[in-house]
Amino acid sequence: MVSAPEPPGGTTTDGDPAAHSNAEGYATGLGNRQVQMIAMGGAIGVGLFLGAGGLLERMGPGIILSYLVCGIAVFFVMRALGELVLHRPLSGSFVEYAREFIGPWAGFASGWMYWVNWVGSGVAEITAAGIYVGKWFPDFPQWITALLALLVLLGVNLLSVRLFGELEFWFSVIKVLAIVSFLVLGVWLVLTGAQVGDTTAGVGNLVHNGGFLPMGIPVVLMSLQGVIFAYASMEMAGIAAGETKNPAKVMPRAINSVIVRIAFFYVGSLLLLCMVLPWTAYSGSESPFVTVFSSIGIPWAGDIMNFVVLTAALSSCNSGLYSTGRILRSLSRNGEAPAFTARMNAQRAPYGAVLFTAAVFLLGVLLNYVVPDEAFEIATSISSLGVIATWASLLYSQLRMRKLAEAGVIRRPSYRMPGSPYSNWVVLGFLALVLVLAGFSSDIAARWSLYAIPLLVVALWVGWLVVGKRSAPAERD
Numbered sequence: 001m002v003s004a005p006e007p008p009g010g011t012t013t014d015g016d017p018a019a020h021s022n023a024e025g026y027a028t029g030l031g032n033r034q035v036q037m038i039a040m041g042g043a044i045g046v047g048l049f050l051g052a053g054g055l056l057e058r059m060g061p062g063i064i065l066s067y068l069v070c071g072i073a074v075f076f077v078m079r080a081l082g083e084l085v086l087h088r089p090l091s092g093s094f095v096e097y098a099r100e101f102i103g104p105w106a107g108f109a110s111g112w113m114y115w116v117n118w119v120g121s122g123v124a125e126i127t128a129a130g131i132y133v134g135k136w137f138p139d140f141p142q143w144i145t146a147l148l149a150l151l152v153l154l155g156v157n158l159l160s161v162r163l164f165g166e167l168e169f170w171f172s173v174i175k176v177l178a179i180v181s182f183l184v185l186g187v188w189l190v191l192t193g194a195q196v197g198d199t200t201a202g203v204g205n206l207v208h209n210g211g212f213l214p215m216g217i218p219v220v221l222m223s224l225q226g227v228i229f230a231y232a233s234m235e236m237a238g239i240a241a242g243e244t245k246n247p248a249k250v251m252p253r254a255i256n257s258v259i260v261r262i263a264f265f266y267v268g269s270l271l272l273l274c275m276v277l278p279w280t281a282y283s284g285s286e287s288p289f290v291t292v293f294s295s296i297g298i299p300w301a302g303d304i305m306n307f308v309v310l311t312a313a314l315s316s317c318n319s320g321l322y323s324t325g326r327i328l329r330s331l332s333r334n335g336e337a338p339a340f341t342a343r344m345n346a347q348r349a350p351y352g353a354v355l356f357t358a359a360v361f362l363l364g365v366l367l368n369y370v371v372p373d374e375a376f377e378i379a380t381s382i383s384s385l386g387v388i389a390t391w392a393s394l395l396y397s398q399l400r401m402r403k404l405a406e407a408g409v410i411r412r413p414s415y416r417m418p419g420s421p422y423s424n425w426v427v428l429g430f431l432a433l434v435l436v437l438a439g440f441s442s443d444i445a446a447r448w449s450l451y452a453i454p455l456l457v458v459a460l461w462v463g464w465l466v467v468g469k470r471s472a473p474a475e476r477d
Contacts, residue, residue, distance in 0.1 A: 046128040046316055047230025048266060049309040051380060052273070053291070054284025059223050060214040061206050062275040065268060066227045069430075070264035074231045076427045077391045079417040080398035082255040086248060086413035086444045087401060095330040098393045101400035104334070108467065109460050110393035111331045116456065117386025118320040118327075119357065121232055125317035125380035126150055129378070130368055132310040136303070137285070142375075143368040149314060150365065154358045155246045157321040158351050168322075171315035178308040179265050183290055186272030189296070197295035201276045209278050227383040228267070252415050284376075296430045317361075321354050328353035381438075385453065395424045399432030 054062045084097045095114075099107025128147045130142035156167055187202040188194070199205065206212055213220065273288050277295065282288045287309045294302030329350040332342035343352035367375045399421055405412035417423065438450045 009322070024459055045231065046125050046309075046313045047226075047310045047380070049231050049287050049289060049375070050131065050284075051226060053282045053286060053288040054377070055223055055226055056270075056273065056279045056282040056288060057284055058215070059208065059220055059298065060212070060279045062213040062215065062217070062220040063223055063227070064270045064274065066220055066223050067230070067266045067270050069191055070224060070227045070231055073391075073427050074262060076130060076417065076419070076423050078255050079395055080394050080420070080424065082251060082415055083395065083398055083413055083417050084401065084460055085251050085255075086415045087410070089248075089251070095327055097397040097401075099334070101397040101404070102393070104349060106393060106397075107334065107463050108336045109465055110390060111336065112328050112460060112463070113386045113389035113393075113456070114323050115231060115386070115392055116355070117383050118324045119360050119364075120379045120381075120383025120386060121229070122317050122320040122361050123367060124229075124376055124383060125313045125320065125377045126361065127368055127372075127379060128313040129310055129317075129394060130372070131285070131286070131421045132306055132313065134291070135306050141369075143365050146368045147365045148364075149317065150358060150361050153318045153321055154354065157325065157354045157397065158349055165279065165384050168315060168318060170316065171311050175312050175315065177290070178305065179269060179310075182292070183264065183268055183272060184304075185296075186269075186276050190272065191273045194296075196276055196292070199277055199281070203275055205275050205278045206271075207281050214279070218440075219429050222440060225384045225438045226380060228387055228434060229380040232383060232387045241446040262392050275336045277440070321357055324357040325354040328356060336463075382452065385456065389436060392428055392431055395428050399424050439442070 052063070055066075059066070087098070088100075095107045098110040126146035126149045127142070130145040133140060133145045134142060157166070180191035186201075190203065191195060192201075194201050269289075273282070273292065276292050281295075282291055286308070289303050289309060290305045293305040328337050328341040329344075329352075331337035332339060332353070337353075338356065341350070341353040341356050343350070345351040364375070364379060367378065398417055401410070402412065402420055404410045435450065437455070
């Protein structure tokens with residue numbers, strides 16, 4: 001008797017959903033519950049939990065406007081991603097969509113820029129973990145905490161996608177509960193005019209100490225790059241599409257909820273932070289949420305919130321190792337990354353790619369050893385370049401897909417980006433403006449990230465000259 005052919009990517013085990021593999025060889029172990037929380041967790045990262053403190057310290061309440069404007073841009077980016085995902089659910093999707101609709105060189109460039117995004121972001125996350133642990137153990141070296149965090153999360157990513165999904169689910173649950181708790185507490189403090197530290201909570205704190213725009217509109221505009229970083233990771237749901245059991249049903253739900261998360265988790269949180277305490281109470285050396293909970297007079301409240309923001313940092317780094325593993329493997333399968341990054345282990349995890357990224361994260365550990373006070377800002381500024389490049393590639397890929405659909409080459413999904421093609425060009429123009437404004441920022445790290453653009457362009461150009469001839473041609477339905 002002839003046995004059934006083995007599915008692409010390996011043998012499946014009926015008793016273990018995590019062991020089932022898709023055409024790319026990944027285990028399809030992520031269900032609706034996990035993908036929803038991965039998308040939710042992607043919306044709440046260290047950019048909000050730690051980065052918001054430094055932005056408030058430098059910009060004042062006007063930073064709320066930056067979060068609102070960037071949030072609108074993110075919504076359109078996510079809708080563009082949603083349309084692409086429904087056209088073809090793939091792990092490592094950013095690379096494949098850019099390759100299919102723009103060209104092989106675009107897949108190469110977008111994949112490596114997304115990797116740059118997560119390298120910078122991952123360094124920022126493990127740096128944040130060191131800062132949070134420093135609240136409890138101020139004499140414990142920040143770089144050792146960063147190293148330990150990296151080693152633990154590396155182990156998780158090498159074991160199985162199911163374990164990753166479960167860990168990320170519970171990390172996300174903790175983050176969401178913490179934000180909801182803060183929103184409820186913040187509203188109560190403001191409505192009752194409670195005493196928080198030496199200040200009375202209330203709407204008046206929005207305009208005290210220099211007004212709503214104490215540093216002026218130009219300074220707020222210069223903050224856009226830092227806010228862009230805060231929104232990084234929302235696209236995680238797209239990366240997980242290829243390992244989702246029912247993407248046509250799951251993905252639209254996850255993406256549609258983005259605008260709600262933006263309104264409540266980002267803009268709502270920033271608004272309440274500015275009303276509960278004056279903006280001068282916050283600093284970049286501590287999470288603003290920890291600052292609030294430490295000021296309400298409840299024993300251990302600040303420590304509990306510090307634990308929460310620590311899990312948020314670990315969650316984001318965990319996601320970074322997961323997503324870059326899929327992106328690098330996608331590149332490697334087209335001859336655009338080292339061959340070993342395509343290797344899979346018995347648990348259907350791309351261990352070569354995960355190890356490659358983890359090795360580069362070690363440079364972040366070194367950064368925490370050499371310049372611990374500047375490590376976070378440097379990492380986030382570099383990461384934001386990758387974020388902008390990734391979002392731009394998604395917007396332009398959707399534009400090209402739309403043109404092909406109009407020409408009758410492919411069928412456009414019913415789930416579509418609103419306002420396209422005009423909304424695409426508006427958001428692309430906004431992203432270009434963010435880069436230009438970074439050159440005028442007083443933040444040294446932001447300016448240096450702008451100076452890094454020519455170096456990245458040259459590196460990508462040289463890299464494409466080397467690998468372009470052996471890159472696999474784009475495939476199209």
